[in-house]
Amino acid sequence: MTSPETSSLVLHGRRRLSLRLRDGEVLLAMGGIRRRIPVAAIERIDVHGTKGRRLTVVLTGDEPVAYHLRCRSGPAVHEFAQAVRRALPVRDADEPRPDGAGLVTEEPVERAAPNRLRQLWWGLGSVYVLVFVLLLVTGAGVGPIVLWVVAPEAIGGGGFAVHIGWKIVREAWGVRTRGITVEGRLLRSHWYNDVEQFTYAYVDNQGERRELRTSDGGAEQAEITYDPTNPEGAQIGRGTTGWLVFGAVLILLFGPLLLSGVSFAVIGLTALVR
Template sequence: MAYHLRCRSAPAVHEFAQAVRRALPVRDADEPRPNGTELVTEKPLERAAPNRIRQLRWSLGGGYVLVLVLLLVTDAGVVPGVLWAVAPGPIAAGGLGVYGGWQLFREAWVLRTRGITVEGRLQRSHFYNGVEQYTYAYVDSHGVRRERTGSDGGAERVEITYDPADPETTKVGRRTAGQLVFGAVLILLAGAVLVAGVAFVVMGMAALVI
């Protein structure tokens, strides 16, 4: 049976280990069992690396609140304070929209330029969050059997286009023009929202400087 004890004080750990060693019997060299004192070991604990992402969040949050307070208590005006207060909303929404639009556009572009289309056969279907999901099995160009699950499909046999460099990137059917257009439009619209949020930040900072 082994026991692991932890303590932040290195001197206390050393004194405790010494006391345990003195209390354990010392065995002869001829005995098959190991000496009890040799089983007591001391090991320094590794310090956990600081969570830099959390520190960055706290720093940004503190800076945001500080600027907001300065805008409210100084003669900067109500409008810059309101714009600064609402700026995180459009920045977050715009950033997520741009990222989502880029993912859609990139996936469609990859499938359009280097995608391979094969036949997929329906394996099973189930409901997830009220939406029916279809799982199709297909064999890629290397003879590997793969599966694709999504809300597209429904027929027993469909065409599945996949990226040979990343087989997880798939879609039902060959057409990608609609996804390309939708991704581009989403990038433009979300980009406008993101720019507006950044403009709110600039206007708030400018009100403090000027």
């Protein structure tokens, strides 16, 4: 359901300034502060500037206050202005106007927590490019440069495989040493990518009903084993040897690749200080 006092449009300007129309209020976010401007406090809204990219919200009052926003998209400015105009109250020319600035309220904007992982990747990427440029500029030689270029692939591929292997070993060991076995009942089955998938229902030791989706099984009743500290790792049956071996093989196969990548990176860095 839509309303003339609410719009899905979001207008973005410079310096993280944004405008929204929600529940009869224009929300102006700027500099960590959100200003709530009731449509009753707005005298008019103007569109001007090159290609209609500037928006001005003029408040009511003897000494009107105005808020300005410049957007890259002229059509977006036009559509937002039209949405606000539809929400404005109809007034007579001689109708008294309230003091618009006095109706505006302010509140702090809750900022989202920074994405630490993204910042880490950006930092590592910047360091990688910087070292690569320094190796070229300082004439470190073909060997260190090639090793530095290859290092991220070796570290990334080897590290990912080792991480998966360690996760498999950890979960299988948890099931092996702390596993609880309960009876599960087949709820349904379906085919996905030419593989039949089964969904079992069971009740854990806390009395909570859970479901397990697996390509194993098929019987109406099956034993399900799970680690109480990691119920998402439930499995059909009690066998864990195969998973332990598979995880260990991944670690043993790709661990040397990870170590080689680290060695390549160290050699590249060492070439800079010689």
